[in-house]
Amino acid sequence: MSKQNIKLGNKSGGVLGQLLTHFSLLICFSFFLLLTSCRPSPQYQDHYNIPGTAWDAGYQPLFHFSIDDTAAAYQLFLLIRHTDAYPFSNIWVAMDSKAPGDTTWGRARVEIPLAAPSGQWLGRGAGELWEQKVPITTPSRPAFFAKRGEYTVRLSHDMRRNPLPEVLTIGLRLEKLPPFRKE
Numbered sequence: 001m002s003k004q005n006i007k008l009g010n011k012s013g014g015v016l017g018q019l020l021t022h023f024s025l026l027i028c029f030s031f032f033l034l035l036t037s038c039r040p041s042p043q044y045q046d047h048y049n050i051p052g053t054a055w056d057a058g059y060q061p062l063f064h065f066s067i068d069d070t071a072a073a074y075q076l077f078l079l080i081r082h083t084d085a086y087p088f089s090n091i092w093v094a095m096d097s098k099a100p101g102d103t104t105w106g107r108a109r110v111e112i113p114l115a116a117p118s119g120q121w122l123g124r125g126a127g128e129l130w131e132q133k134v135p136i137t138t139p140s141r142p143a144f145f146a147k148r149g150e151y152t153v154r155l156s157h158d159m160r161r162n163p164l165p166e167v168l169t170i171g172l173r174l175e176k177l178p179p180f181r182k183e
Contacts, residue, residue, distance in 0.1 A: 047079050047171025054163035055170070060096075060156040063172045067151060072176050073142035078112055078155075079171030081131045086166040089115035092158040095136070100149025109158055110136055133173065142177055 044065035051059065067074075078093060091112045096105040112134050115121050123132030137143045145151065153172055157164050 042173050043074065043176045044174040045079070045171065047081075047169045049169050050167045052163075053083070053168055054165045055157050055167040056163040057156055057158075060154050061170060063153045063155070064150055065153075065174055066149065067145040068148055069176070070145055070148055072179070073139075073144060074137070075139060075175045075177055076136040076143050077173040077175070078110070078134045078136055079132070079169070079173055080112065080114070080134065080167070081129060081169040082114065083166040083168065084121065084125070084128045084130060086114065086130075087161070088159070089113065089119070091164070091167075094156045094158045096154040096156075098152045098154075099145070100147045100151065105154070129168070139177055 044063075046063055048061040080091065091114060093110050093112055095108045095110055097108070098105050112132075113122065114130070114132065121130045123130050123134075125131075155170055155172070157167075
């Protein structure tokens with residue numbers, strides 16, 4: 001009886017070795033697709049670093065995004081990164097918005113909870129840094145945009161303390177929601 005050797009990982013590339021290499025590449029590629037397909041891709045996302053990690057009320061970053069589909073529903077998120085030395089459990093944000101062709105700004109005042117009643121920070125933490133993606137609108141109460149074109153949103157903090165310490169970044173994210181299906 002003769003022995004047959006199966007060589008794996010050799011430079012001559014045995015059939016079984018090539019199959020395992022292709023199979024492992026296929027598994028890695030499938031895993032990558034699974035990870036990237038689980039997250040909704042934003043229609044728009046941007047953030048600004050807060051100068052000196054103290055948000056002055058006069059620092060009002062502008063966010064510009066285009067809307068092409070006026071029939072779609074959208075979800076807005078505030079993105080905020082702060083340290084664990086931030087002195088409050090919430091932040092009040094003034095959101096000014098302007099539609100395409102408008103000359104006046106509309107204003108909404110939004111309270112963003114940053115900590116649970118127990119004092120535990122919400123969101124994701126890494127060491128002393130905390131990051132949150134807080135919904136401003138929800139899928140059950142989405143945002144709709146009446147006009148096509150470029151919208152502008154201006155953010156400022158609306159807190160009594162100024163400047164507001166330990167705020168690192170502030171941002172805005174816009175996600176297009178899937179169409180509602182009647183069954």
